[in-house]
Amino acid sequence: MFNSQQPIPDEYILMSEKDRDERIRAIKSNLGSRLVILGHHYQRDEVIRYADYRGDSLKLAQLAAQEKEAEYIVFCGVHFMAETADMLTSSEQKVILPDLEAGCPMADMAEIDDVEECWNLLTAQYSQEIIPVTYVNSSAEVKAFCGRNGGMTCTSSNAPKIFGKLLGEKKSILFLPDEHLGRNTGLKWGLHDQDILLWTRENPEEVELPEKAPKLILWNGYCTVHQKFKTHHVDEVRRKYPGVTVIVHPECSHAVVERADLSGSTDYIIRQISAAPAGSVWAVGTEINLVHRLAQENPDKTVVSLNENVCLCIMMSRISQPHLLAALENLNQGKVVNQICVDRKITADAISALNRMLELSK
Template sequence: MLNPPFPAAALYERVRRVIPPIEWPVFEDDIAAILALKRERNAVVLAHNYQTPEIFHCVADIVGDSLALARKAMEVEADVIVLAGVHFMAETAKLLNPSKTVLIPDEDAGCSLADSITAEDVRLLRQRYPGVPVVTYVNTSAAVKAESDICCTSGNARAVVESLGVDRVMMLPDEYLANNIAAETEVEIITWKGHCEVHERFTPAEVRQLREDHPGVVVLAHPECPPEVVAEADFSGSTAVMSDYVGQQKPPQVVLLTECSMSDNVAVNHPGVEFIRPCNLCPHMKRITLANIRRALEENRHEVTIDPAIAAPARRSVERMLAI
């Protein structure tokens, strides 16, 4: 085992509330190796909020939702970026850091939203709705971003839509996010039938049952949930906004209607809050593990590359979003 800058065992105190002691030895060797490899390679690990606690709290240098990762990726001074998340996030990091090596530990870590639309689909939509701006969710491939006018995340979607100063936009590909934003703005939004396989499974009946089982529980819903689920919730927002809500409001009991690991990661910092966990797993996020993060750093795999003809327009779409 490589010598880390400090004992990996000391990190257990951060996660002891969400990782049982019997599980920690399984993680310790990989954590120690990753910490050392990051120093040797001048590397950083960017981890999405849906990563498991041993990644999120023990080896990640930058954490957050897709908007936070996109912004912070631009400030990275390391030579190597390891993206602990899904493929479109690694592509976005590469778009914003073209001179750096960007690695994704498992190149099959995909996204149902990103898979729901292609660049050809966007071109056909432009023919059908000439002159209507295309707002594309960051949960898309670089090729789709390249066909778009501007990107958005769940945290800034309304601001992006309204920044265009038009009466009608196309918002792709998440139908539920688009419908939830349409309820908040006067702008007409043309949608696409893409859905997140995690959030689309939540139902209003499930929310009502949670309230019956846990009187007084506060329900927070991600805007990728169906609109009828958002209507049943007390509050809706991106993963970053949900985390901020818990920190500011400190509800005695809370439910986060989003991916499972989100509750674990937020719970680490809020020991006084009880988290009820009716969460759904993202099979793609769970393809990222300590073991393959370690292999990515040891073997320089899997490096993310983007065709320059796609990268330039895709980068413009992301940079326009970040400028708002």
């Protein structure tokens, strides 16, 4: 699904940041509308400053699809994001991931063979209709699995609407790969613990299937960044900053979401803080690069991380200024490196899952 990793020449690592900056900007100018650079919110400042668009994974892929003139889509993010961009853009466009080692631990927790084993066991046990729903933070193969089996994708923004419609139709949901987003969304719709089954991917044979199909089956995956926020961090930040508003991402545990004042997607967090009155104080439970950027872009407010120990997405940080320059230098010379190519059959099934999401979330 991708070609081999292009090593970074030492010259890019050894040159000064100023020289790298000048070369990146010169290449952007030279390639013009043939090039679009996408920057996920969690990228470090040394990279995201070059992005033509900032956003979350699906929004960026959709924006790339609108850039019909662009031959090259350079996605500063992680692997599953570049896959989605490749699936949504035309066959003439080439999607490049500056570092092919930039993966997503949560997406990797749902391997297709394990997912299919789970599905086979569930569908053999229950006559109740089960709809597979995968968070967009998942591989193209898992998205395609959902598409083939009547399911769909979701985002942290539209998960509540999708859950509401499916549960209202008395359908059970198999939710992949983030158990916390799934649990937080299910409980928001009035489900109880007894309505929810946690599927342990490591030991599926130990899962005790109840006689009646659960309303919600959760895959036990998680975001390694959002796992680091704990309830004691909420208590500590309230003591340190009286009057603080605690806002967290729904990939945090239910205990943390319950203890916070607000929870929502990355865009929701950005909107809330941007629209807040001057002088307000915010503690944010999400990736540290975004928290720092929110603090810089809202100097009239106090914005701090909910966990003062740095909560960094290590994989997202693999994309560096030297990685970006190396990829762009090759493109400028007519060489495509680190291209992401999703199989056409996988793409067709995954697009079905994306389209069902868009239809159901209207």
